[in-house]
Amino acid sequence: MVEPETKKRWQPSRREVLFASLILGAGVGGASLATKAASTHAGSLAERKVGTAAAWPTPADAERARIAQLLRRTTFGFTPAELESASKDGFERTVELLIESPITEPADLIRPDDPTRGAQLGAEELQRWWLEHMLTSKARFAERMTYFWHGHFTSEVDKSGGLFMYWQNLTWRRMALGKLGEMLAAVTVDPAMLMYLDLAESDASDPAHLPNENYARELLELFSMGPGRYTEADVKAAARALAGWTTPPADSQVEVVTDKDSGAKEMVDVWNRQGPGVFETARAFPNEVKFLGRSGRLDLKALVGQVLARPDTAQFIARKVAVHFISSNPAPETIRELADAYRTSGHDTKALLRAALRSREFSAPQSYRSLVKSPVEFMTSASMAVGLPVKDAVDLMVGYGDATGEVLFSPPNVAGWPPNRGWISPATVLARLNFVGQLLSGIDPLPSAADAASVHLDGVLGDSTKRRLAAATTEKERWLALLASPEFQLK
Amino acid sequence: MTEPTGINRLNRRDFVKAGLLFGTGATALAAGYAAVPDAFARAVYALKRAGGRNDSVLVMIQLAGGNDGLRTVIPMRNSVLHDLRPQLAAASIAKALPMNNDYGLNHNLPRIAKLWDRGKVAVVEGVGYPQPSLSHFESIRVWETGDPSRRQVNGWLGRTISRAYDSYGHPLTGCGCGVSGTPGTLKDVNSTVAVIESQQGFGFVDDELAATVGAVYHKTPGLYGALFDTAVATVHQTVAELKRLPQVKEGDPAPSYSKDAGNQLAAALKLGAQLILAGTGVRLLHVTLDGFDTHQTELAAHDSLMTYLDEAIGGFYDELSKHGRSSNVLIATWSEFGRRPEENSSTGTDHGTAAPLILIGDPVAKGVYGQTPDLKRLDEDGNLKYTVDFRSVYQEILDTHLGVDAKEILGSRFDRIPFLL
Numbered sequence: 032m033v034e035p036e037t038k039k040r041w042q043p044s045r046r047e048v049l050f051a052s053l054i055l056g057a058g059v060g061g062a063s064l065a066t067k068a069a070s071t072h073a074g075s076l077a078e079r080k081v082g083t084a085a086a087w088p089t090p091a092d093a094e095r096a097r098i099a100q101l102l103r104r105t106t107f108g109f110t111p112a113e114l115e116s117a118s119k120d121g122f123e124r125t126v127e128l129l130i131e132s133p134i135t136e137p138a139d140l141i142r143p144d145d146p147t148r149g150a151q152l153g154a155e156e157l158q159r160w161w162l163e164h165m166l167t168s169k170a171r172f173a174e175r176m177t178y179f180w181h182g183h184f185t186s187e188v189d190k191s192g193g194l195f196m197y198w199q200n201l202t203w204r205r206m207a208l209g210k211l212g213e214m215l216a217a218v219t220v221d222p223a224m225l226m227y228l229d230l231a232e233s234d235a236s237d238p239a240h241l242p243n244e245n246y247a248r249e250l251l252e253l254f255s256m257g258p259g260r261y262t263e264a265d266v267k268a269a270a271r272a273l274a275g276w277t278t279p280p281a282d283s284q285v286e287v288v289t290d291k292d293s294g295a296k297e298m299v300d301v302w303n304r305q306g307p308g309v310f311e312t313a314r315a316f317p318n319e320v321k322f323l324g325r326s327g328r329l330d331l332k333a334l335v336g337q338v339l340a341r342p343d344t345a346q347f348i349a350r351k352v353a354v355h356f357i358s359s360n361p362a363p364e365t366i367r368e369l370a371d372a373y374r375t376s377g378h379d380t381k382a383l384l385r386a387a388l389r390s391r392e393f394s395a396p397q398s399y400r401s402l403v404k405s406p407v408e409f410m411t412s413a414s415m416a417v418g419l420p421v422k423d424a425v426d427l428m429v430g431y432g433d434a435t436g437e438v439l440f441s442p443p444n445v446a447g448w449p450p451n452r453g454w455i456s457p458a459t460v461l462a463r464l465n466f467v468g469q470l471l472s473g474i475d476p477l478p479s480a481a482d483a484a485s486v487h488l489d490g491v492l493g494d495s496t497k498r499r500l501a502a503a504t505t506e507k508e509r510w511l512a513l514l515a516s517p518e519f520q521l522k
Numbered sequence: 523m524t525e526p527t528g529i530n531r532l533n534r535r536d537f538v539k540a541g542l543l544f545g546t547g548a549t550a551l552a553a554g555y556a557a558v559p560d561a562f563a564r565a566v567y568a569l570k571r572a573g574g575r576n577d578s579v580l581v582m583i584q585l586a587g588g589n590d591g592l593r594t595v596i597p598m599r600n601s602v603l604h605d606l607r608p609q610l611a612a613a614s615i616a617k618a619l620p621m622n623n624d625y626g627l628n629h630n631l632p633r634i635a636k637l638w639d640r641g642k643v644a645v646v647e648g649v650g651y652p653q654p655s656l657s658h659f660e661s662i663r664v665w666e667t668g669d670p671s672r673r674q675v676n677g678w679l680g681r682t683i684s685r686a687y688d689s690y691g692h693p694l695t696g697c698g699c700g701v702s703g704t705p706g707t708l709k710d711v712n713s714t715v716a717v718i719e720s721q722q723g724f725g726f727v728d729d730e731l732a733a734t735v736g737a738v739y740h741k742t743p744g745l746y747g748a749l750f751d752t753a754v755a756t757v758h759q760t761v762a763e764l765k766r767l768p769q770v771k772e773g774d775p776a777p778s779y780s781k782d783a784g785n786q787l788a789a790a791l792k793l794g795a796q797l798i799l800a801g802t803g804v805r806l807l808h809v810t811l812d813g814f815d816t817h818q819t820e821l822a823a824h825d826s827l828m829t830y831l832d833e834a835i836g837g838f839y840d841e842l843s844k845h846g847r848s849s850n851v852l853i854a855t856w857s858e859f860g861r862r863p864e865e866n867s868s869t870g871t872d873h874g875t876a877a878p879l880i881l882i883g884d885p886v887a888k889g890v891y892g893q894t895p896d897l898k899r900l901d902e903d904g905n906l907k908y909t910v911d912f913r914s915v916y917q918e919i920l921d922t923h924l925g926v927d928a929k930e931i932l933g934s935r936f937d938r939i940p941f942l943l
Binding site for chain 1: 657658659660663672675693704706709714715716717724726727728730731734735737738739740741742743744745746747749750751753754756757760
């Protein structure tokens with residue numbers, strides 16, 4: 032998206048219009064960075080106030096609300112008992128428990144008797160498998176971070192195939208709270224990503240012809256440094272240095288019936304176990320490249336090293352974490368603080384998230400309800416709040432993925448899902464509300480809603496919701512007023 | 523569409539002020555919940571009024587899967603076609619409905635052929651884009667966004683809505699009919715778009731929910747309060763608009779359009795016609811006919827898809843025409859790519875590139891435009907080299923039909939193809 036340099040003063044450019052929406056948290060790809068408007072208007076933390084007429088009321092028990100907010104933003108939902116326990120532990124200890132709890136591997140999706148070893152996994156199987164794990168895993172925060180990386184280092188099941196997407200999901204979970212450098216290396220040779228952004232097909236063996244730049248560009252623009260922080264020559268150099276990486280060769284082939292009616296069969300590739308991509312020297316660039324100021328026959332490790340050495344990388348990831356966990360419009364000093372913590376820890380994601388959750392802005396009044404739950408977060412937290420059996424919840428959620436605007440393993444594009452305001456449209460809000468309607472119709476009897484406003488909404492209700500709740504005469508009406516409320520859409 | 527009075531007091535300069543005020547986010551919100559979005563919406567509306575949109579209606583029909591252009595608008599005298607397609611070409615050419623000496627329409631398009639005879643059809647040959655992708659979804663994205671470089675996130679019609687129409691409070695300005703997800707073509711972060719799978723399907727799952735939501739989404743506090751309240755109000759307005767339409771019985775979607783209840787394009791266009799006739803303010807409609815990925819045994823499959831297309835378009839045009847409402851309605855087909863000129867060993871065709879687009883309606887200037895790609899000079903994958911950039915077609919639709927400056931939407935200017943009156 033390139034705007035012409037000269038434009039009439041009175042005509043708002045697309046960038047300005049976008050900027051207005053970005054401030055409200057639409058987070059559209061790269062348009063957010065370093066525009067003149069951004070530096071002029073972003074405003075420091077100290078300057079930003081929310082008028083009393085527009086603000087949510089202050090929670091009566093501020094410390095408990097702070098802990099509930101922490102759970103809303105770091106888990107897919109919680110029970111009253113979990114909130115109770117976290118309140119006893121206190122904020123700081125709860126942060127540590129979340130960050131340091133070990134990951135839980137999900138159940139193996141590939142059946143032991145499957146001769147194809149998952150070669151034909153479909154999108155819906157993957158969605159069901161992951162949603163079930165989100166609802167049941169004890170490693171709540173590791174799962175939430177797996178989900179964060181799913182939207183950051185994102186690939187798409189239609190192009191990459193179900194098996195490689197399954198592997199990618201397992202990889203992000205294992206690395207969810209690890210080091211960024213290891214992730215950048217892993218994502219480059221991740222089979223799903225090799226397929227998704229065409230690196231698997233790229234050929235730089237003939238210096239006269241340019242290789243495919245698709246992956247090299249996104250590595251810099253979307254995965255690490257952010258737009259405008261490198262040159263086109265850097266993109267071409269990275270594309271040359273990385274050409275040769277391709278998906279791992281299959282271990283065998285097996286014949287399967289693809290159409291039961293006609294009996295049609297075809298051979299499918301079978302991989303015995305998960306593995307990274309392989310390097311084919313025949314397609315590699317034969318000469319030296321100059322990438323981000325360093326010349327030589329640079330390999331993947333050298334490339335990642337150059338990317339990490341740029342402060343832009345820590346800054347870019349820090350901003351994204353802040354927009355997902357702190358505020359749709361985080362203050363520059365918060366981002367700086369997070370970036371420093373990331374850089375000085377050797378890009379340790381635990382250090383970054385610890386800094387984010389313990390930041391002043393996380394607990395500041397203006398950050399209260401400043402984030403919109405994603406559809407997945409909205410649906411998992413609603414299901415947990417009323418205790419819907421996991422299988423029923425998964426069925427219902429899979430059915431609402433498309434309408435709510437979030438189909439797992441199928442991002443709208445390589446930039447992932449735009450957060451916060453990006454989730455709000457008439458059709459998607461209607462779908463969220465209908466989800467609640469169907470959810471509550473599916474449970475009989477419903478649990479008591481007596482403590483729900485306190486547990487899930489900190490007792491902080493807008494006037495309209497408060498009135499509706501007071502007028503409700505049945506449990507269903509009470510739950511409807513609470514779960515179909517704007518309050519419950521926020522975190 | 524009636525306008526609230528007094529709204530024209532704001533001009534573009536006000537928009538900039540409001541936009542920047544809005545842009546300050548929390549500071550602006552301190553001014554109070556109601557004032558900011560209202561000023562913003564008013565200013566946007568004023569801007570859009572000045573942008574000079576008109577009341578024309580556009581219906582985009584997506585032929586999903588990659589339609590075989592060489593079997594839709596057939597270059598009848600091209601001997602190379604016989605050589606490339608020994609199984610597929612002969613019957614298509616023999617049965618084609620001649621448009622002129624060189625081109626014939628697929629024989630399953632008799633109603634479109636009649637519209638051609640009446641001067642209501644234009645064909646643009648050889649439409650594609652540079653460095654074509656043979657991936658369905660990548661190429662779909664290129665066509666949806668109008669951006670072959672794959673940088674643009676929003677749909678070209680979505681951007682048109684956010685630039686040139688007032689969709690807030692007019693949810694049916696842009697509408698996807700017969701689908702559950704927002705069509706990529708209509709997506710934009712700044713526009714409101716209705717998506718109606720069926721007349722019966724859009725709405726709250728039960729009345730209790732509708733009543734609760736109606737009571738709760740009112741003066742919602744906080745950063746997102748106005749957005750949520752607007753979204754829910756839009757849903758309520760759309761539901762109310764849909765109630766004004768004549769009720770269609772379930773399982774009997776479009777009897778006047780198609781003999782086949784499975785013709786979902788006919789059902790979607792029937793709904794579209796009702797939205798237009800009921801005066802809901804619908805401007806940009808998007809509908810989809812799926813199944814064009816004809817890798818094997820193409821003849822039977824493609825024949826029935828052509829029939830679906832013909833019945834749906836014929837029925838839609840006739841219904842609008844009968845009510846005197848066809849004069850400003852343009853129908854345009856698009857598909858992510860055409861198919862490979864050479865047939866494969868399964869009596870089908872693989873993913874291709876350029877293909878003809880068909881434009882239908884009273885605003886059309888009859889003719890075959892563009893240039894049929896040379897079947898003897900294929901690209902390295904054995905595919906057609908495009909002769910017309912698809913954005914030339916978008917440009918003509920935007921500039922001439924919708925009265926919207928195409929350069930603002932598409933980013934640059936393209937060769938003009940004057941297929942509209």
